[in-house]
Amino acid sequence: MALSERGDRVAHTTDRNDAPEGLAHMRKVCIVGASGKLGRYMVQHALDRGYGVVGVCRERSVEKLDAFKGRITIIPGATNDREVIKRAVAGCDGVLVVLAPWGVQQYASGTAQAVLDYARPGARLVFSCGWHITRDGKDVYSWKLKAIVNVFGSLARLARFAELDDQVEACRRVFTSDTRWTVVRGSDLEEGESQGLPVWSRHVGDPILQSNITRRVDFALFMVEALQNDKLVREAPAIVGCKTPSAIAHATGK
Numbered sequence: 001m002a003l004s005e006r007g008d009r010v011a012h013t014t015d016r017n018d019a020p021e022g023l024a025h026m027r028k029v030c031i032v033g034a035s036g037k038l039g040r041y042m043v044q045h046a047l048d049r050g051y052g053v054v055g056v057c058r059e060r061s062v063e064k065l066d067a068f069k070g071r072i073t074i075i076p077g078a079t080n081d082r083e084v085i086k087r088a089v090a091g092c093d094g095v096l097v098v099l100a101p102w103g104v105q106q107y108a109s110g111t112a113q114a115v116l117d118y119a120r121p122g123a124r125l126v127f128s129c130g131w132h133i134t135r136d137g138k139d140v141y142s143w144k145l146k147a148i149v150n151v152f153g154s155l156a157r158l159a160r161f162a163e164l165d166d167q168v169e170a171c172r173r174v175f176t177s178d179t180r181w182t183v184v185r186g187s188d189l190e191e192g193e194s195q196g197l198p199v200w201s202r203h204v205g206d207p208i209l210q211s212n213i214t215r216r217v218d219f220a221l222f223m224v225e226a227l228q229n230d231k232l233v234r235e236a237p238a239i240v241g242c243k244t245p246s247a248i249a250h251a252t253g254k
Contacts, residue, residue, distance in 0.1 A: 033098030080110030140205025
């Protein structure tokens with residue numbers, strides 16, 4: 001099953017004849033930001049599909065991947081280190097990237113640019129971010145979300161903890177690239193057992209997204225599934241859990 005642009009479940013078989021030669025089947029993926037909660041879920045989903053996995057994380061975080069020891073290749077280093085990314089993405093059919101806005105040293109944009117520059121031609125590139133990212137300016141945000149972004153962004157920048165504007169810049173570079181990208185925009189997240197593949201829409205503010213909650217494990221599932229879904233190439237889906245009230249109401253026509 002695949003998803004329509006508004007999150008409807010529809011039968012779909014992807015035509016792999018359009019995939020670049022050598023990429024008709026996903027064999028090896030790189031996960032940038034593998035040691036975080038989202039990253040570890042993506043590692044597990046990728047292994048479950050039989051993919052070879054290369055994980056990139058900061059050296060001090062390598063031990064967080066001990067559960068996967070012997071099953072994945074780990075390349076320690078800063079994700080905005082171009083040489084680290086160059087080594088990590090070599091030979092990979094897909095790259096999954098957690099666009100973390102940490103610090104004030106262009107961490108997110110540096111990471112994105114390195115992936116765009118060094119991923120093999122035709123590779124599937126899937127980036128994660130939040131709903132605050134907009135591709136076409138048509139998203140409609142609640143006052144609460146706008147307030148959270150403004151307050152957190154200002155405080156984080158003052159504390160030199162994070163730089164949301166750099167995440168915006170990172171996504172701008174992705175959107176204007178000629179690669180086979182997808183930017184997955186996540187709602188608020190919670191822990192818990194998987195509920196299944198999230199539903200999505202092109203614009204925040206659409207009724208299907210109103211519940212604004214997704215299981216983190218399912219955010220990771222959507223990222224990994226996107227690698228093989230050509231309908232998501234050059235899309236920026238905003239996602240929400242498939243069993244949330246708004247998703248159920250949309251599916252039942254209520």
